[in-house]
Amino acid sequence: MRVLPVGEHALLVECADAEETAACHAELLRRRAVRELPPVAEIVPAARTVLLDGVADPPALARELAGWRLHGTVEGDRRTVEVPVVYDGPDLEVVAAHWGVAPEEVGQRHAGFDYRVAFCGFAPGFAYLSGLDPAWAVPRRETPRTSVPAGSVGVAGEYTGVYPRSSPGGWRLVGRTDAPLWDLDRDPPALLTPGVRVRFVPRGGAR
Known part of the structure; x- marks a missing residue:
């Protein structure tokens, strides 16, 4: 994954393929649900990217995301x-x-x-x-x-x-x-x- 700044309060996570994008999105939602993710207003997936908007401290979160190792499994919404x-x-x-x-x-x-x-x-x-x-x-x-x-x-x-x-x-x-x-x-x-x-x-x- 590559993490890029977008404006003053957003980050764009670039992923290698659709599978990594789905895994990244699911992991972000999971960590936000258990409050292991710093405050983020919106998490918006696309074909090969995930946008994080409304980030309180973008540089700190970017450093944290850079250290993530995704397992390739997608839980996501169970509905x-x-x-x-x-x-x-x-x-x-x-x-x-x-x-x-x-x-x-x-x-x-x-x-x-x-x-x-x-x-x-x-x-x-x-x-x-x-x-x-x-x-x-x-x-x-x-x-x-x-x-x-x-x-x-x-x-x-x-x-x-x-x-x-x-x-x-x-x-x-x-x-x-x-x-x-x-x-x-x-x-x-x-x-x-x-x-x-x-x-x-x-x-x-x-x-």
Whole structure:
């Protein structure tokens, strides 16, 4: 890991890969929960970094983090959120061709992986889910759609995601869900937050 200062009250932890990032994020949350971490306002994971914002003494914490040895195991949030999906997306044929399966098998294969929220971004409530086998990575569309319906379930590279609202997007769409991904009357508003485990459950209507 490499620890870099960001402004006067933040640190950015750069990690070698997604696995180290997940382990670092989980360890930070664990130590904060048992009060072994100095006060930090926010801990925000990304693809290869973890941002620590609102740090009282950044230099001291940077020295402490530099001495950490992560064990490579990820505990994170123990919750598992089940997301019902109708696998009838417009990109089933394209994804099926990449995976070497029939279009009607895509839903079963996609739902067969164990997913975890690696980080959130792009739009409020949009979670990047890790867990898809790297051998099954799917390239994004060359030309993004101008509008993707809310609830669309897509894959891009090694990630899976669910669009919380209608927006442009270039992910390959394999299905749809009516699960409320973003609700301002809920605490937290996002259904899927970093560390949460996710299980996709096929529903009727899939091809």
